[in-house]
Amino acid sequence: MNPLRPSAVLVVEDDPDHARIAQIVLMALVPGIPIEICGVRAEAARALDDLPHGTLVLMDRVLHGVEAFDAIVELRVRRPDVAIVMLSALLSSVDRAYAIACGALDAIEKPSTLAAWRSTLGALVVAADDAPVRRPPLAA
Amino acid sequence: MIQHATNAVAPGPVDPDILVEALLYSVSHDLRSPLLTLSLAGELISESLGDRLRAEPSSGIVALDALEHGARDLERMLQALAVVSRARRRPLETTYAPLRLLLGGHIVISDDGDLGNRLVGVDPIAVREIIDALVGDEPAELQVSLLDSYVVLRMPLDESLSEVRGGPLVAMAQSLQRYAGTPVETLAAGQVVLERFGGGLDITDAGVQLWLPRVQTKAGE
Numbered sequence: 001m002n003p004l005r006p007s008a009v010l011v012v013e014d015d016p017d018h019a020r021i022a023q024i025v026l027m028a029l030v031p032g033i034p035i036e037i038c039g040v041r042a043e044a045a046r047a048l049d050d051l052p053h054g055t056l057v058l059m060d061r062v063l064h065g066v067e068a069f070d071a072i073v074e075l076r077v078r079r080p081d082v083a084i085v086m087l088s089a090l091l092s093s094v095d096r097a098y099a100i101a102c103g104a105l106d107a108i109e110k111p112s113t114l115a116a117w118r119s120t121l122g123a124l125v126v127a128a129d130d131a132p133v134r135r136p137p138l139a140a
Numbered sequence: 141m142i143q144h145a146t147n148a149v150a151p152g153p154v155d156p157d158i159l160v161e162a163l164l165y166s167v168s169h170d171l172r173s174p175l176l177t178l179s180l181a182g183e184l185i186s187e188s189l190g191d192r193l194r195a196e197p198s199s200g201i202v203a204l205d206a207l208e209h210g211a212r213d214l215e216r217m218l219q220a221l222a223v224v225s226r227a228r229r230r231p232l233e234t235t236y237a238p239l240r241l242l243l244g245g246h247i248v249i250s251d252d253g254d255l256g257n258r259l260v261g262v263d264p265i266a267v268r269e270i271i272d273a274l275v276g277d278e279p280a281e282l283q284v285s286l287l288d289s290y291v292v293l294r295m296p297l298d299e300s301l302s303e304v305r306g307g308p309l310v311a312m313a314q315s316l317q318r319y320a321g322t323p324v325e326t327l328a329a330g331q332v333v334l335e336r337f338g339g340g341l342d343i344t345d346a347g348v349q350l351w352l353p354r355v356q357t358k359a360g361e
Contacts, residue, residue: 017177021184062169089176090169092226110176112215114183 001106003126004083006056008034012044012068013060013087018110022058022087025117030127040064041071045078053081056125059104061088061095069102076103085124161228168221175218179211213317220312220320220328227332230266234337236355237264239291242271243282250284259355260291262337267352270330270341271295274323274348283347286354290339293350297343298323304343307331 009026013019019037026035038047041063048055057075059068072084086099086107099107106124111117186204193201240256241264248255260267275282275295283294300323304311308327312319319325327348331341340351 015173015177017181018173021177021180024184088169089172090165090222090225092229094229094231110172112176112179114180114187117180 001123003122003124004056004105005054005127006030006033006083006125007052007054008036008056009125010044010047010051010055010057011035011037012039012041012057012063012071013037014039014063015060018060021114021117022121025114025121026125029118029122030125032127041066041068044071045075048075048079048082055079055082057082057084059084059086061086061091061099061107069098072099072102072104161225164221164225164228168218168225172215172218172222175211175214178207179215182207182211217316217320220316220325223325223329224309224312224332227329228336230333232263232266232333232336234261234263236260237262237267239284242267242352243284243293246271246275246279247281248284249281252284252286255284255286255291258286258291259357260352261355262334262339262352266333267350270333270350273326273330287351289354290351291354293352294347295350297345297347300324301327301343301348305345307340307342 009030011019011022011026013022016037016039019039023035023037034051036047036051038044044057044059048057059072059075061068063071068086072086075082075084083105084103086104087110088095088107089110091107091109096107108120108124111120182204186208189200190204193204236259238256239258239260242260242262243256271282271293280295285292285294304319304324308319308324309331311324312328319328327341327343330350334341334350334352338353342349342351
């Protein structure tokens with residue numbers, strides 16, 4: 001998968017520590033672009049309204065105890081221009097396929113080390129000057 | 141998706157298998173989340189303060205190392221639960237597979253003649269993966285025999301399994317601390333998959349045994 005060059009990143013994550021860690025890693029990888037955090041699923045769509053075309057959404061798989069696969073469908077219907085990547089503490093090949101079927105670009109198991117976070121998210125996004133534009137998917 | 145499965149079975153008693161599956165998933169998923177927080181927080185502290193702490197030996201660096209070791213150990217055990225959980229949830233396609241499909245590339249020893257055409261009711265890819273995980277890619281000696289309604293594949297015992305007898309899943313349930321991350325973990329996942337076909341896996345003095353359910357043909361084989 002070619003890395004994305006997102007115009008902004010929205011981290012939808014109910015664990016504030018994971019969200020902050022993702023934000024720290026992303027700030028180093030794609031400096032200068034807005035990186036917003038949203039901890040509540042119901043607010044994700046509203047938060048996305050304020051973010052530009054080509055935003056990348058990193059969506060936690062379980063938000064406050066509820067699986068978020070259908071949230072991917074909802075967000076993609078509302079904003080077909082965004083790319084959504086699901087993150088999960090535990091992921092099987094079936095879960096990944098289901099996330100992609102719901103409209104996610106990919107689904108990734110949360111790495112257990114900082115180096116792996118940098119490498120995983122680094123394979124996903126690059127700063128504006130480092131890569132050709134990869135257009136996000138257009139249809140849900 | 142587990143959550144959907146359990147929600148769909150109310151009211152009334154829930155299938156114990158579904159409950160066990162949901163519990164396994166909860167433990168391996170939900171506990172890994174705070175564990176990640178601990179490990180990553182430890183690394184962030186180490187990156188920002190580690191040099192200073194190491195320059196002046198203090199309880200701080202001891203605490204940091206302890207945090208790292210504890211998190212690594214927990215990760216190892218949670219991964220073992222995740223491996224079992226995945227084996228339970230993995231989609232399987234049971235079909236009638238001739239033994240030669242499962243044993244190709246290995247040296248087959250049998251007192252029951254050529255069993256290559258005998259059929260077993262399994263997902264051949266899943267069984268082949270179990271065999272490969274146990275004996276590796278190189279040709280290995282596998283003993284094959286017929287016993288009641290099973291074909292039994294026996295492979296040599298690894299030294300690391302010398303203290304384990306019976307079902308590897310039982311061994312792992314008795315001591316996750318001891319067996320997580322070892323070959324017992326791989327065998328336990330194999331046992332889960334084989335039991336889903338109506339087969340089994342056990343460890344005996346003679347070796348690791350895979351029990352594959354036979355399919356009787358019209359020719360009586």
